[in-house]
Every structure is written in structure tokens, then in C-alpha cells.
Amino acid sequence: MFSRHELVWLSSQGWLAARAAALPGQLEAFERWQRADWPLVVRRNDAGMGADSVSLGLALPPDADGRKVRIALRALRSEVSRTLPALALDAVHGAAPAAWKAGLAALDAQAQGLAVRVYGSLALQALTGQAYLTPASDIDLLFYPASVAQLQAGVALLSAHAALLPLDGEIVFPSGQAVAWKEWAGARHDAARVLAKTRDAVHLASCAALLSTLEEA
Numbered sequence: 001m002f003s004r005h006e007l008v009w010l011s012s013q014g015w016l017a018a019r020a021a022a023l024p025g026q027l028e029a030f031e032r033w034q035r036a037d038w039p040l041v042v043r044r045n046d047a048g049m050g051a052d053s054v055s056l057g058l059a060l061p062p063d064a065d066g067r068k069v070r071i072a073l074r075a076l077r078s079e080v081s082r083t084l085p086a087l088a089l090d091a092v093h094g095a096a097p098a099a100w101k102a103g104l105a106a107l108d109a110q111a112q113g114l115a116v117r118v119y120g121s122l123a124l125q126a127l128t129g130q131a132y133l134t135p136a137s138d139i140d141l142l143f144y145p146a147s148v149a150q151l152q153a154g155v156a157l158l159s160a161h162a163a164l165l166p167l168d169g170e171i172v173f174p175s176g177q178a179v180a181w182k183e184w185a186g187a188r189h190d191a192a193r194v195l196a197k198t199r200d201a202v203h204l205a206s207c208a209a210l211l212s213t214l215e216e217a
Contacts, residue, residue: 004042005086007084007127008056056075061130061132086117088116107165114157139165139167144171148215189211
């Protein structure tokens with residue numbers, strides 16, 4: 001089972017199929033990604049997807065006008081050669097701007113024992129060496145709590161560090177439902193509903209139901 005934001009490397013057959021289905025203007029990007037052995041990223045499933053397929057995305061660096069081109073593609077599971085989770089915090093330090101380095105190091109040190117990973121522009125810059133970050137970029141994080149205590153500690157940690165770093169991203173509950181951590185931090189958890197994302201859909205979920213997945217874990 002693939003997860004949103006998971007990193008995926010295609011086999012040679014997978015890239016052959018991607019190039020065959022490429023739209024005008026996409027072929028050059030596919031060939032560059034294959035030559036460099038850069039990963040694609042799992043995105044939300046397209047409608048009508050078969051169980052033997054996975055929806056993927058290839059995000060190009062911003063162009064000279066700041067436009068971000070994102071290419072959607074599909075692959076068969078048999079065309080995936082390997083996968084990795086989103087990057088750990090310590091894997092992106094070298095790609096971070098100087099203004100973020102001290103804050104990221106402090107966040108990494110204080111997040112020990114919590115599962116926190118990085119996706120988005122900072123992760124792509126670390127993976128490819130290309131210039132994805134702009135002055136408006138955020139640090140997109142995935143936080144995977146295993147218990148209510150971890151959830152509370154992680155949200156408090158992110159809230160504290162958001163005063164110094166442009167933190168964004170999601171809490172991923174054991175059910176696979178993902179909620180923006182800022183929305184969760186501002187919700188009344190006894191009665192509120194929040195926007196939750198899964199591989200297949202976006203829906204409103206009750207905070208109580210999400211918390212129950214942690215209690216069961």
C-alpha cells in the first residue's frame with residue numbers, strides 16, 4: 001500500500017510507459033528524471049484507479065516567472081522498482097537556507113522520539129539539488145503520532161517552532177487520514193470536525209474519531 005508523499009522510483013519499464021503516455025512538453029522532464037534517478041511522489045488517487053496502479057507526481061522547480069509546473073502520471077505497481085518514506089529532518093539540513101538551519105537543527109533535536117518527516121519544496125531541493133525554494137516557501141512536515149501523548153507533544157513542538165520557522169504540513173493518523181496540523185491545533189477536539197485527506201478522497205472527519213485511532217494504536 002502506497003502512502004501520500006511517499007517517494008517512488010520507476011523501473012526502466014515504468015519510465016518507458018511514462019514516456020509513451022507523455023503529453024507535449026513532458027517528455028524532457030521524464031527523461032531528465034530517469035537519467036538522474038530522481039524519485040516521483042505518491043499523490044491522491046485519480047478517480048477510477050485500479051488496485052494495481054499508483055498515482056504519482058513530478059514537480060519541476062519554479063521557472064523564471066515563479067510558476068510551478070506539476071506533472072501527474074500513473075504507473076503500475078509492477079513498474080515501481082523501490083520506495084522510501086518522505087525524508088527525515090536530518091536529511092534536509094544541507095539543502096535548507098542559512099536562515100533556517102539553526103531552527104531546523106533545534107526542531108530535529110527536540111523531535112527525538114517523534115516521527116516527523118519532510119516533503120514539498122525543501123525535500124525536493126534536498127533530493128535533486130535543484131532550486132525549489134523561494135522566499136515564500138514553507139517547510140512542509142508530516143507528523144505521525146502513535147498515541148494521544150505524542151500527538152499533544154508534537155503539536156506543541158510544531159506550534160513553538162512555527163514562531164521562528166515557516167512550518168506547514170500534516171498530522172498523519174494511524175488510519176492514514178491526514179489533517180493540517182495548524183487546523184488541528186486550532187480545533188475544539190471534543191466536538192469539532194476537520195478536513196482530512198486520504199489516498200482516495202478529502203472529507204470532514206470528527207476529531208473524536210481521529211483520536212480513537214490513536215487510542216486503539
